[in-house]
Amino acid sequence: MIITTAGRVTPQLIQYAQRLSANYQIQYIKRNGYSIQQLKDYHQTDIFVAGKDRLFVSSLNDKNNLFFHPNLAMVRAKRLLRKEEDPFVATAKLEKGMSVLDCTVGLASDSIIASLAVGSNGFVTGLEGSKVIYIITNEGLKTCNSTNEIFNKAMRRIKIEHVPHLEYLKQQETNAYDVVYFDPMFHEAIDTSEGLNSMRVHALADEPTIEALEEAKRIARKRVVLKDHWKSDRFSRYGFTQIKRKSSLFHYGVIELH
The missing domain is CATH 3.40.50.150 (Vaccinia Virus protein VP39)
Incomplete structure (x- = not known):
């Protein structure tokens, strides 16, 4: 697994993603303009995405994102x-x-x-x-x-x-x-x-x-x-x-x- 930010990157999102990376021992990858699909294709793994409103997982083997929804x-x-x-x-x-x-x-x-x-x-x-x-x-x-x-x-x-x-x-x-x-x-x-x-x-x-x-x-x-x-x-x-x-x-x- 790796973690990155949503497409519209802000310093706050970067800090959030890096904190999650440290807390859960997940590698942080800079977004650098790549799409989530491109990152999945390259890294061949599930990707956590830290967004402004929610954290979600884009799964390597599933088209739907997983996120918390009570x-x-x-x-x-x-x-x-x-x-x-x-x-x-x-x-x-x-x-x-x-x-x-x-x-x-x-x-x-x-x-x-x-x-x-x-x-x-x-x-x-x-x-x-x-x-x-x-x-x-x-x-x-x-x-x-x-x-x-x-x-x-x-x-x-x-x-x-x-x-x-x-x-x-x-x-x-x-x-x-x-x-x-x-x-x-x-x-x-x-x-x-x-x-x-x-x-x-x-x-x-x-x-x-x-x-x-x-x-x-x-x-x-x-x-x-x-x-x-x-x-x-x-x-x-x-x-x-x-x-x-x-x-x-x-x-x-x-x-x-x-």
């Missing part, structure tokens, strides 16, 4: 702030002051909702094994600004770690979190949006294993939650109680603990 989370957040029920919050039984570990954070939609639900006295940690997705999400949560300050604060409170979830789980003390959550890529595709497809290009095949689930049950004080396609056999295979939702193609599963 749009769906914002819709859910507005409902939650109106005291309407969110299925994830209800299933995980999230309350103020609780701690949540999101083992497959992706673009952090569920982590943002969890952060809203647990409030400033709780905390949410998100794990991402893909370096590309980790950088996009970590920077997005720090810099994205909505018109809702409560939503912005919820994003800022989330801590993102670039690590495979099994490795992280093994390092944690018993009962370290109230809730441990898994949202692996579905075997059955239910969303053909460009955003999700672009994320799939970079996502790791980081499916929960029996070992990971056992570690999750060890460190979760209250429950382990799984989100998956309604046809998935992971619910029964791993011992989750499947919460069926008539109008949805994905369901939640729960393992209640102490």
